[in-house]
Amino acid sequence: MNQTTKPTAVIILPTYNEKNNIKKLIPALFDKVLPKVKNWRFKILVVDDNSPDGTADQVRKLQAKYQNLDLLTGQKQGLGKAYHKGMDWAVKTYQPDVLIQMDADLSHDPALIPQILDKLENGCDVVIGNRYIKGGAIPADWSLKRKFLSFCGNFVASLMLFNWSVRDWTSGYKAIKTAVFQDIKDEMNKKRFNGYTWQIALVNKAIQHNYKIGFVPLKFTDRRIGQSKLGSEYIFNTLFYLIIDVVKNPPRFYRFALIGFFGFLVNFFGLAFFSQLIKANWADLSVGVRNTIANSIAAELSIISNFILNNLWTFGDRKLIAAKDIIPQFVKFNLSSFATGILIPSLVIGLGTSIFGDQYRQLILVLVIVVFTVPANYFIYNKFIWKDKK
């Protein structure tokens, strides 16, 4: 941020029929909140989509009193589009350091702005007003349907993007450094993000570009005046976006799981193949010996395929290239595969069946693999085999 002069933040308020809300919000910002923040310069930009209630005229009236208030008008193309247009225009017009987006219906407490800017000054690139962290809240009187929608939206987003730290993907109260917007604005300029899908996509893209995300607790209050514009467009577009994104940029854990499943198939079909091969060539070996040998070969092949594919894909960003790195890590990989995939499950199965009975044998195997082997392997790969050197 500019050291000699004060940095500039633009607060972008998208409006559609918010005449009576904007009448209160803009004075609250200019008269109460912003004068307290001495080390920043502020502009407010209202992006109004020709609201039939005359929001734009209300803004023009306010402009007579507040010089740092601007108005951008246009056709209604959705919330995300309004943000994209507004941010683009603000960047060109003011060359600001920071862009703040907030709802214009008084749901977002303007008094959080100093805290949000504080986080940005202390190293965050994006700050989210978060309803689902300590100190945050959703309105107690929200309908069950609305609570369910918000909870599900966040859960599905967290699961599909495999990121449990954001928690409030859909919050509309956010601040981003201009550099972040410049970096992702072309990717955000898609029809899919014209509506409320904008919210999740912006956070996700910032994370994918390795920007640092910070949070400020937000107590969301429901609007008193006017009505919400959130509709079913949101659910459809958001799900569609999440599916496309998971396929395009599968999170590391999903890559790991897919490769693990492929390794299982190698073992499964390898066992059948080598069992037949040995039978055909060494007919005098007993069935037990034959299958023990066959499974050892098949299991080792699956370990090799897991190692190669995880190295190339799951941990492609930390790829081991030199033989001097590959060999010791491959040895460790074998040892840990033996411990987590064979030794410990075998001991647990032995112990479990001796306590609960043989009828639980297969169930115990599945449980051990899901509860222990998968997470343990993921942990070991991350911490010991393909350690993040940064």
Ligand code: GDD
């Ligand atoms: N210019 C413009 N164009 N503004 C719009 C449009 C549009 O098409 N659609 C909505 N807005 C404005 C509203 O006027 C309001 O200022 C703000 O965007 C939020 O819209 P609401 O209709 O009040 O949204 P909500 O309260 O139901 O949804 C809240 O929760 C969502 C999910 O967590 C908001 O905080 C959203 O931003 C959030 O994504």
Ligand code: MN
């Ligand atoms: Mn609202």
